[in-house]
Amino acid sequence: MAKVLMKGNEALAEAAIRAGCRYFFGYPITPQNEIPEYLAKRLPEVGGVFVQAESEIAAINMVYGAAGAGARVMTSSSGPGISLKQEGITYIAGAELPCVIVNIQRGGPGLGGIQPAQSDYFQAVKGGGHGDYKLLVLAPATVQEMVDLMGKAFDLADEYRNPVMILGDGILGQMMEPVELTEQNHTQRTEKPWATTGAKGRSPNVITSLFLDPVELEKHNLHLQTKYDRMSQETLWENYKTKDAELVLVGYGTSARIAKAAVDQAREQGIKAGLFRPISLFPFPKNALQEACKQANHVLTVEMSMGQLVEDVRYNLEFKVPVHLYGRVGGMVPTTRSVLEEVKRWVNSGEGGGNL
Amino acid sequence: MRPVFHRPEALTAIKTHYCPGCTHGIIHRLIAEVIDELGVREETIGVSPVGCSVLAYSYFNLDMQQAAHGRAPAVATGIKRVHPQKVVFTYQGDGDLAAIGTAEIVHAAARSEKITTIFVNNAIYGMTGGQMAPTTLLRQKSMTSPKGREAAPQGYPIRVSEMLATLDGAAYIARVSVHNPQEVSKAKKAIKTAFEYQMAGIGFALVEVLSTCPTNWGCTPTESLKWLVENMLPVYPLGVKKMQREVSI
Ligand SMILES: Cc1ncc(C[n+]2csc(CCOP(=O)(O)OP(=O)(O)O)c2C)c(N)n1
Numbered sequence: 001m002a003k004v005l006m007k008g009n010e011a012l013a014e015a016a017i018r019a020g021c022r023y024f025f026g027y028p029i030t031p032q033n034e035i036p037e038y039l040a041k042r043l044p045e046v047g048g049v050f051v052q053a054e055s056e057i058a059a060i061n062m063v064y065g066a067a068g069a070g071a072r073v074m075t076s077s078s079g080p081g082i083s084l085k086q087e088g089i090t091y092i093a094g095a096e097l098p099c100v101i102v103n104i105q106r107g108g109p110g111l112g113g114i115q116p117a118q119s120d121y122f123q124a125v126k127g128g129g130h131g132d133y134k135l136l137v138l139a140p141a142t143v144q145e146m147v148d149l150m151g152k153a154f155d156l157a158d159e160y161r162n163p164v165m166i167l168g169d170g171i172l173g174q175m176m177e178p179v180e181l182t183e184q185n186h187t188q189r190t191e192k193p194w195a196t197t198g199a200k201g202r203s204p205n206v207i208t209s210l211f212l213d214p215v216e217l218e219k220h221n222l223h224l225q226t227k228y229d230r231m232s233q234e235t236l237w238e239n240y241k242t243k244d245a246e247l248v249l250v251g252y253g254t255s256a257r258i259a260k261a262a263v264d265q266a267r268e269q270g271i272k273a274g275l276f277r278p279i280s281l282f283p284f285p286k287n288a289l290q291e292a293c294k295q296a297n298h299v300l301t302v303e304m305s306m307g308q309l310v311e312d313v314r315y316n317l318e319f320k321v322p323v324h325l326y327g328r329v330g331g332m333v334p335t336t337r338s339v340l341e342e343v344k345r346w347v348n349s350g351e352g353g354g355n356l
Numbered sequence: 357m358r359p360v361f362h363r364p365e366a367l368t369a370i371k372t373h374y375c376p377g378c379t380h381g382i383i384h385r386l387i388a389e390v391i392d393e394l395g396v397r398e399e400t401i402g403v404s405p406v407g408c409s410v411l412a413y414s415y416f417n418l419d420m421q422q423a424a425h426g427r428a429p430a431v432a433t434g435i436k437r438v439h440p441q442k443v444v445f446t447y448q449g450d451g452d453l454a455a456i457g458t459a460e461i462v463h464a465a466a467r468s469e470k471i472t473t474i475f476v477n478n479a480i481y482g483m484t485g486g487q488m489a490p491t492t493l494l495r496q497k498s499m500t501s502p503k504g505r506e507a508a509p510q511g512y513p514i515r516v517s518e519m520l521a522t523l524d525g526a527a528y529i530a531r532v533s534v535h536n537p538q539e540v541s542k543a544k545k546a547i548k549t550a551f552e553y554q555m556a557g558i559g560f561a562l563v564e565v566l567s568t569c570p571t572n573w574g575c576t577p578t579e580s581l582k583w584l585v586e587n588m589l590p591v592y593p594l595g596v597k598k599m600q601r602e603v604s605i
């Protein structure tokens with residue numbers, strides 16, 4: 001199929017429709033407004049439903065209802081709205097309902113700003129709301145990848161009966177790139193015998209996250225944990241020139257694009273740099289990261305936060321290689337030049353060395 | 357011999373956890389009878405709240421979803437939009453609906469979601485042990501208004517039915533009570549109408565049911581019925597507050 005030029009947010013929305021999503025519940029917030037705006041127009045054309053809710057709290061609870069009713073359903077938001085959705089997300093995780101949540105990150109804390117950021121990493125990968133639970137978190141770095149991961153997100157959600165988050169940022173949402181959209185209208189494959197559709201000819205189905213008996217609640221948590229452990233087979237990542245890399249940059253999404261350019265410039269100057277880009281942030285591609293950093297004396301995370309991904313990188317490298325941070329925040333985006341300077345600083349520091 | 361009284365099919369055989377004299381049980385039964393009479397037990401999806409009736413999903417012999425505190429109308433919206441031909445109802449207490457879930461109920465009504473809400477007003481937070489509710493009466497004592505609720509600074513009780521009736525999207529709004537057999541049968545009629553409104557595709561329907569909480573009101577079951585009549589009825593007048601049109605299905 002021919003490539004078309006599309007804005008990230010719109011491409012993602014179109015990809016959701018092609019993945020069989022027919023229900024969207026959301027509330028406006030910059031920089032993701034093109035998603036609801038696109039779907040407000042497109043969903044009715046394909047017999048779907050678009051509802052602008054009164055708040056993100058209402059929107060995510062509509063998602064809960066629709067997911068419990070057996071539908072492919074999604075919502076999208078950014079920082080402040082994602083915080084409001086946390087109540088619903090923990091209920092959805094607790095009741096084991098499949099859905100897709102998109103976070104086109106902006107700067108925080110508080111109202112923060114409307115420019116791109118990656119400071120919701122912890123919130124995304126550590127659960128985000130109360131209780132022990134995890135989301136599957138996928139981080140695209142191109143508009144094409146936003147499209148490709150959308151279909152995957154819905155499939156994973158159904159397979160694991162778990163919410164999946166697409167963690168983008170304001171740059172990815174707003175930029176235009178050529179994309180190839182899959183022609184095929186690929187719809188829900190998984191049967192959902194647990195869905196509340198009216199108890200016709202069967203005993204009633206109940207969607208709940210309540211387990212008043214501690215024995216039962218612990219059992220439920222153990223069951224969830226087994227599921228999260230099983231997700232480790234879903235890790236996704238990209239290696240770029242890491243084979244002989246003495247310094248490995250680690251970044252996801254927009255930051256990874258900048259880091260990649262820095263790798264090329266470093267190589268031109270004779271520095272053996274490489275990039276490891278996690279695509280699944282939960283599950284974290286631990287083994288692949290360790291493999292990529294085998295030759296590394298230094299690891300440098302590039303992120304638009306004060307240092308969130310860096311903690312997971314240290315932890316997953318088991319503190320065997322020095323891991324440094326280059327972070328810009330508040331809507332400030334790292335430049336290739338500044339990343340390159342950081343690379344040189346660590347390479348020339350004389351310190352470092354790994355024992356992976 | 358012909359049995360004249362039996363458990364509605366829409367109720368399970370599970371014994372409820374409600375306190376003696378609590379009228380939650382009567383309201384459950386009325387809903388179940390209505391669902392049976394309308395023949396929609398296998399087409400109905402209910403949403404239980406957070407409150408004493410959180411376990412309603414165990415008592416109704418129906419497909420059920422348990423919603424976060426106050427969010428039942430949003431959850432019901434999600435269900436109904438996926439299954440527009442099915443019957444979807446929420447069952448909510450006054451803390452659930454009139455405090456934390458005020459936005460959700462107002463906007464479900466404003467959108468005229470084709471759902472039915474049964475709103476149980478017992479003027480108190482039952483489940484958490486008798487704290488002040490948005491519907492707690494002036495001068496009524498509760499755990500968090502130990503001297504009795506005062507307009508300043510605790511605010512006035514909210515008349516949910518009257519408030520919602522002002523919305524164009526609200527199709528049927530009625531307040532009923534279950535303190536005596538006559539009122540119980542009127543309550544059932546209103547609940548039936550509210551379900552019929554949904555089935556006829558007219559729009560949002562809500563029945564507010566005045567209910568007792570002998571445990572947290574600190575009285576016996578019979579005293580609590582008397583307390584409801586003497587104190588709640590003057591503040592929460594019964595009757596149909598909004599009826600967009602007659603229905604017969
Ligand atoms: C977000 C949240 N806040 C508070 C609670 C605690 N809580 C449980 S039930 C309840 C009040 C219930 O009162 P009401 O809705 O009047 O129902 P009743 O128990 O009287 O039937 C509260 C505050 C909760 N579960 N979740």
Ligand code: SF4
Nearest residue numbers: 374375378408482569
């Ligand atoms: S605490 Fe009150 S509302 Fe709750 S079951 Fe007991 S009497 Fe009923």
